[in-house]
Amino acid sequence: MQFVDVIGQDALSARLRDGVISGRIAHAQLLEGPKGSGGLALARAYAQYLHCADRTKEDSCGVCMSCLAHKKVQHPDLHWTFPFFKKDGAGKSISEPFQIPWRQLMLDSGYVGLEDWLVKIGADKKQLFISVDEALEVNRKLGLKSFHGGYKVLILWLPETMRIDTANKFLKLIEEPTDKTVIVFVSQNADKLLPTILSRLQRVHVPRLSDSDAAHGISKITGLSNEVALGFAHITEGNVSAAIRMSSSGVETPDLELFSSWMRACWARDGEAFMRGANDFALPGRESQKRFLSYALHMVRQCIIGNYGAENLVRLTQGETAFVSKFRRFIHHKNVVDLSRLLEDAYTDVAGNVNAKVVFFDLSVRVHMLLRKES
Ligand SMILES: [Zn+2]
Secondary structure (H helix, E strand, C coil), X not given: CCHHHCCCCHHHXXXXXXXXXXXXXXXXEEEECCCXXXXXXXXXXXXXXHHCCCCCCCCCCCCCHHHHHHHCCCCCCEEEECCECCCCCCCCCCCHHHHHHHHHHHHHCCCCCHHHHHHHCCCCCXXXXXXXXXXXXXXXXXXXXXXXXXXXXXXXXXXXXXXXHHHHHHHHHHHCCCCCEEEEEEECCHHHCCHHHHCCCEEEXXXXXXXXXXXXXXXXXXXXXXXXXXXXXXXXXXXXXHHHHHHCCCCCCCCHXXXXXXXXXXXXXXXXXXXHHHHHHHCCCHHHHHHHHHHHHHHHHHHHHHHCCCHHHCCCCHHHHHHHHHHHHHCCCCCHHHHHHHHHHHXXXXXXXXXXXXXXXXXXXXXXXXXXXXX
């Protein structure tokens, strides 16, 4: 992956390249930022840049042996660690059995979330973590000579899934670095890392992508029009990996139709429509249900932002704007807090496997009462 493939983050990319050019290469870094902002993509572009035999100020060359190996996710001096689970009957709890699916996932895209990884390895509800054995294994690998004589790079994705004992093993690696080793932690939740680890890492903040940058990237990766990509960027708040996931479900304007007909039914307290809606809601499975509830929350928030006169902050597609212009008078300061809480609670219930039809029906009745509240 080259820097040209990284979405947005131009200033940060330039800073990482400058470090390499000027020889100021931090031994252990932490790229920390919200989900889908591109920490993993940046780490990959950085590793390729470090290894490239013919880099320029702007990017790796993309064609040298090293770059080609990176492109195939097969560079022998790039090591990967990520959360995984212990397979039944496996001896040591190490990432080795998961390296192939991981590389396949990396071939598909530099923008992946934990959800994609769970699906890829069929982990379903298993708790993923980085084990002590894995830390020892990484120690061993990084102690070996590099294949091509250059830097050995470790990209460690989601260090926040390490337990304390594992973290202490990595701490040793950070404190007593092996020769020519670069460790890049990529975290979505750095607050969960041990202070002793954090204090020894060069911390690099990866900012949330602007909606327009995210949309541009989503459009490039998925082939969607910029308008539709912008809709996905709005809903996911610039989380590119979530947007790609959503868009692959094949919905153009996600859930607007379902949401608007549901709101009409809620206003009218149309019991039959509640039942139909509950069936429609329950059918496509838990991920779609969660997505729909996130979407509903997004729409409610957009209504209130518009009502408070902050029109420039409203993030809607054309179709949504048309709907919201009529609907937003029903959302006001006397019901918005309760409405938001209801939707969030429903999300938690669905995520916790409560019967989706029951959740949706109950939610519809309560939303009806809130919509009818005088402003
Ligand atoms: Zn190259």
